[in-house]
Amino acid sequence: MxxxxxxxxxxxxxxxxxxxxxxxxxxxxxxxxxxxxxxxxxxxxxxxxxxxxxxxxxxxxxxxxxxxxxxxxxxxxxxxxxxxxxxxxxxxxxxxxxTNADPQIDLKLYLCSLKQDKFEWVLQKATELGATHIVPVVSQRSVVRPVSALAAKHTRWSAILREATEQCGRTRPPVLANSVKLSEIELPRDVYGFLAWEEAGEDAPTLGQAVSALCLTGLHVLPPLALFIGPEGGLAPDEVQSLVARGWRIVTLGRRILRAETAALAGLAIILDRCGEL
Structure with a gap:
């Protein structure tokens, strides 16, 4: 597509x-x-x-x-x-x-907070790849807590997104949402949310399989997509259960364990490739 x-x-x-x-x-x-x-x-x-x-x-x-x-x-x-x-x-x-560099799909990245240099690196690269929205999330194992601590970084993060937009050829920077607690995340009904979890069982589809299946459903317009990436220590089991109960679909990113920052960019690249955006 x-x-x-x-x-x-x-x-x-x-x-x-x-x-x-x-x-x-x-x-x-x-x-x-x-x-x-x-x-x-x-x-x-x-x-x-x-x-x-x-x-x-x-x-x-x-x-x-x-x-x-x-x-x-x-x-x-x-x-x-x-x-x-x-x-x-x-x-x-x-x-x-x-310009033809702006992404043609709505792709939101929900990213649990990481160490400052790693989080900012993901912001830059996610912009280059084509994320349209970025939502900083605070989870049980997040490095930076509470939400108020992340709010103080939004001005700097917005500048990083603008500079990456200037560099990569886009005209629209990703929308930087307010930081949110994982427990407060609500997935809109029209959004397909993929939760990349390293402890998913063998029955879980890969992210590529899940996105390809969605693209083959015959939809004339691809719905908004969302990718959830946990923190460096991983998501707690009860957090995963909570997200699944709210509509997120568990997927894997392959056979190897990836660092959080690697998982975020790999996941975005897989989605964008399957959607014809790379």
């Missing part, structure tokens, strides 16, 4: 947009991508003062150089810097183009 994707390889001014645009005969690189939380309109001037230091001092760009802006609306906006100093920046939007 491969969802429709818009055409790629659009060109402007005879130059591939991944390379840049022409300005009075010279090619200007537009490889730098920046996420902005503002509507963008072709032909208009937009202030980027919050990015001025990075543009002028870190990247050493100059007025007349081209950059790419994204704001989560599904398009890339090619823009030319019209003003730039370490404290002030402005661009004029030149063109707007759709």
């Amino acid at each position: 491969h969802p429709h994707r818009p055409e790629t390889g659009r060109r402007l001014g005879g130059i591939d947009r991944a390379q840049g645009i022409r300005d009075e005969g010279r090619e200007v690189s537009a490889r730098h991508r920046f996420f902005v939380e503002a509507p963008l309109t072709v032909g208009e001037i937009h202030r980027l003062d919050a990015l001025a230091h990075q543009l002028a001092t870190v990247l050493r760009l100059k007025s007349g150089d081209a950059i790419t802006l994204i704001n989560g609306d599904g398009y890339e906006y090619l823009a030319t810097l019209t003003e730039l100093s370490p404290r002030r920046a402005a661009v004029q939007v030149q063109e707007r183009h759709p």
Whole structure:
């Protein structure tokens, strides 16, 4: 099941947009991508003062150089810097183009809290792979507890998601949900939830088998999917029972035991591959 994707390889001014645009005969690189939380309109001037230091001092760009802006609306906006100093920046939007990098399925990752570096690494890679929502979860064996401790990290985590979005070609960062206790998770009826559990019996299907079976049911539109990954110490048996009672389907990720961060990325990759998203 491969969802429709818009055409790629659009060109402007005879130059591939991944390379840049022409300005009075010279090619200007537009490889730098920046996420902005503002509507963008072709032909208009937009202030980027919050990015001025990075543009002028870190990247050493100059007025007349081209950059790419994204704001989560599904398009890339090619823009030319019209003003730039370490404290002030402005661009004029030149063109707007759709991108085919945004995921076409709704895929939520429920991830129990891990050690900070590992959790943040998963946030970055999950964005690159194509997760659309990320839900931090506190379980019995979570490293970071309580929920309030995770809430303090959301600003940093949101920045990581935005930066990964800029890097990987997407225009929409994953939605970062508020942290939640495992006991409070409610799986919506229209969502197919897969619980990756290392202690599942031999009768449990692999995640790949479960997703493939869902894709073969003849559905015209794939329903929202969710993947639950436990903490580094694993889920307690009563937690597994609780999740199953709320609609989660137990699956395995193969014959080997994976670390939590490996399981999260392997699981996402399996789902996205079976759904034609890789």
